[in-house]
Amino acid sequence: MSTEVLIPTEGQExxxxxxxxxxxxxxxxxxLGAGAVATRYLMPEAYAQQxxxxxxxxxxIGANECWVGPFPSGIAAATEMAVLGNRYxxxxxxxxxxxxxxxxxxxxxxxxxxxxxxSDPLSRCVVTFCSPTxxxxxxxxxxxxxxRTADWVGAPLKKVPMAxxxxxxxxxxxAANPKAGLYYICTPNNPTGSITPIADIEWLIQNKPxxxxxxxxxxxxxxxxxxxxxxLAAQRKDxxxxxxxxxxxGMAGMRLGLTFAHPELHEKMWRYDGRQVTNQLxxxxxxxxxxxxxxxxxxxxxxxxxxxxxxxxxxxxTRNGVTVHPGxxxxxxxxxxxxxxxxxxxxxxxxKVQIGRSWPIWPTVSRVTIGSTDDMTKxxxxxxxxxxx
Ligand SMILES: Cc1ncc(COP(=O)(O)O)c(C=O)c1O
Numbered sequence: 602m603s604t605e606v607l608i609p610t611e612g613q614e615x616x617x618x619x620x621x622x623x624x625x626x627x628x629x630x631x632x633l634g635a636g637a638v639a640t641r642y643l644m645p646e647a648y649a650q651q652x653x654x655x656x657x658x659x660x661x662i663g664a665n666e667c668w669v670g671p672f673p674s675g676i677a678a679a680t681e682m683a684v685l686g687n688r689y690x691x692x693x694x695x696x697x698x699x700x701x702x703x704x705x706x707x708x709x710x711x712x713x714x715x716x717x718x719x720s721d722p723l724s725r726c727v728v729t730f731c732s733p734t735x736x737x738x739x740x741x742x743x744x745x746x747x748x749r750t751a752d753w754v755g756a757p758l759k760k761v762p763m764a765x766x767x768x769x770x771x772x773x774x775x776a777a778n779p780k781a782g783l784y785y786i787c788t789p790n791n792p793t794g795s796i797t798p799i800a801d802i803e804w805l806i807q808n809k810p811x812x813x814x815x816x817x818x819x820x821x822x823x824x825x826x827x828x829x830x831x832x833l834a835a836q837r838k839d840x841x842x843x844x845x846x847x848x849x850x851g852m853a854g855m856r857l858g859l860t861f862a863h864p865e866l867h868e869k870m871w872r873y874d875g876r877q878v879t880n881q882l883x884x885x886x887x888x889x890x891x892x893x894x895x896x897x898x899x900x901x902x903x904x905x906x907x908x909x910x911x912x913x914x915x916x917x918x919t920r921n922g923v924t925v926h927p928g929x930x931x932x933x934x935x936x937x938x939x940x941x942x943x944x945x946x947x948x949x950x951x952x953k954v955q956i957g958r959s960w961p962i963w964p965t966v967s968r969v970t971i972g973s974t975d976d977m978t979k980x981x982x983x984x985x986x987x988x989x990x
Contacts, residue, residue, distance in 0.1 A: 612873035619732040625755055629728050629873065659955040660976045660983075665791060665821075665933055667851035668973040672899045675850070675889040682888040694884050698891040702859065705895050706831045711864050714879055715887065719820060719845040719858030721878055722870065724750040726783060726841060729870050730814040731756035735782025740769035742960035744791040744818065747783075756782070762962060763790070765935070766928035768797030771805040780810055787818040789825050792960065792968035794929025796827045806833065806840060814866065817842045823849035823900055824907055825930035834861035841866055846890045848932065849903055857886040907932050911971045917981045923988070932971040933957070942967040945987065952983035 608616070608630050616626055655661055670676065685691040695715060703710045716722050727750040731737050736757035739747055743760075751758040759777040761770055769786050784805060788797040806815050817830045819842055833840045841862040847853035860867065871879070893899065915925050915934060926935035938945045942959035946967060949956050957968035971977065 608873050609875050615872055616728075620734050621732060621754070625733070629754055653955075653958065656950065656953075656955045659950065659953045660972065660979045661955050662970040662972040662976055662980060663955040663957040664853075665848065665957070665968075665970045666853050667848060667903075667932070668971075668976060670851040671855070671889050672850075672893050672896060672903075674896065674899070675852075675893040678892040679855070679885040679889040682885045685884070688884075691884060694887045694891075695882065698887050698894075701891050701894050706829075706861065708831060708835050708861055712834055712861055714860050714862075714867050715882055715890075716858040716860065716879055717856040717882055717886070718847060718853075719818070719843050719860075720746060722841075722843055722858065722860045723747055723816075723818065725870050725873070726785075726814070726816050726843075727751050727756060728754055728873065730816075731782040733757075735780070735813075736778045737783050737785060738774045738778050738781045739785045740774065740787070740790065740797075741962050742790075742792055743769075743785070743787050744820075745960075747785045747816075760962075763793070763795070765793070765926040765963075766795055768795050768801065771797070771801045775805060775808055781813055784809060784813060784815045785818065786815065787820070788830075789819075789821040789827070789929070789931035791821065791931070792933060792957065793926060793935055794821070794931035794933050796825065796928075796930050799828055799830060802830055802833070806837065809839075811839070813839065815840050819843060820845045821848050821931035821933075824904055824932050826904075827930060831861050834863070838863040838865060846886070846893075849900065849907075850890065850893050852886060852889060855886040855889060856883060857890045906974075907971050910974055910977045913974075914969075914971065914977045914981060918984065921985065921988070923984065926966070934969050934971065935963070935966050936969050937963070937966045939965055941965060948987045948990075949980075949983050952986055954980050954983040956980070 613626060653663060698715055699710045699713045702713050723746050727737055727747050731751060733755050736759060737747060737751040738759045740763045741760035748758055761773045761777050763769055768788060774784055786797050786802060802817060819829055822829050831842050834842045841860055844859040846857040911934060918925050924937040942965055946956055957970060959967050
């Protein structure tokens with residue numbers, strides 16, 4: 602398929618002007634034209650384990666999913682919307698969603714865009730703000746999707762090690778590439794759950810080059826009580842804050858995500874697909890997300906349940922001599938087995954418990970998602986069996 606078919610002329614011209622070759626255009630076209638599907642399936646072999654297939658009869662605490670689906674109010678709203686499924690947009694559903702988000706986040710409506718999940722805008726930010734001469738800078742370990750896109754499109758990548766239990770080291774990130782196109786900060790971070798303080802994010806914004814963009818990925822923010830950086834998206838023209846409904850709201854399979862940014866940044870991100878992706882949201886997901894977003898009591902109840910399960914799990918592991926990194930404020934912990942994490946992952950799977958992957962920087966450390974009370978009891982029992990075997 603030719604790139605002419607998939608990327609509008611304006612988008613192609615912009616990419617060529619910024620130094621992308623015709624061959625790279627083809628790759629970007631495959632990535633964005635096929636949307637979120639491409640970000641998962643066009644990945645190099647090295648990233649294959651990131652999307653490990655779920656083992657259906659195991660305890661599934663490997664993919665940072667929520668242990669339950671949407672709140673009952675969300676399921677009811679999605680069900681009602683399914684009845685109106687003959688309409689592309691029954692009653693300005695996107696506007697209704699944005700109105701709720703605007704009032705909760707105190708952001709202008711024109712700074713809010715909804716996506717089918719956050720994988721697309723994450724990947725799209727790398728394409729839009731990086732190039733073969735403008736690199737990407739991230740912490741390490743962090744969520745690898747941005748690395749994958751940078752690899753795929755040929756943008757230079759710098760990964761800056763973080764200390765266990767700490768957030769991104771923003772000063773070292775800027776030093777690693779003082780002329781980058783995009784600085785990516787995930788807070789709470791996947792896989793560590795650690796927070797990058799707002800003061801550090803503000804420092805990075807004030808000290809980075811004027812034409813660089815800072816992307817703050819707050820996929821896990823509702824699991825934490827730390828403050829959001831959303832207000833920065835209203836104040837600045839070089840900050841994007843990203844959210845997803847795939848985590849605390851339990852909508853990973855329903856697909857809904859958000860970006861908060863100045864309209865000029867969103868215009869840039871749209872150049873490559875003529876808004877195809879944002880115009881085609883599933884209305885069931887939009888309705889479901891809308892009714893949950895301002896339900897502070899239900900959000901707190903779910904967060905408290907996760908924190909109780911996380912605390913109990915960390916206490917159990919520590920009592921039994923297993924090292925857990927401190928500082929997680931999200932639905933995941935980093936467990937240092939002091940031996941290859943892949944071996945422990947396999948041994949636990951034999952006990953029907955599927956934990957998460959490890960990152961090359963810390964090969965003895967596994968990410969373990971916090972699931973239900975029952976999930977975590979089974980995980981703890983399986984760990985005891987394996988370490989005592
Ligand atoms: C930090 C982070 N950002 C973005 C995503 C993408 O999630 P989704 O496309 O389901 O919104 C994930 C998924 O695990 C994630 O952990």
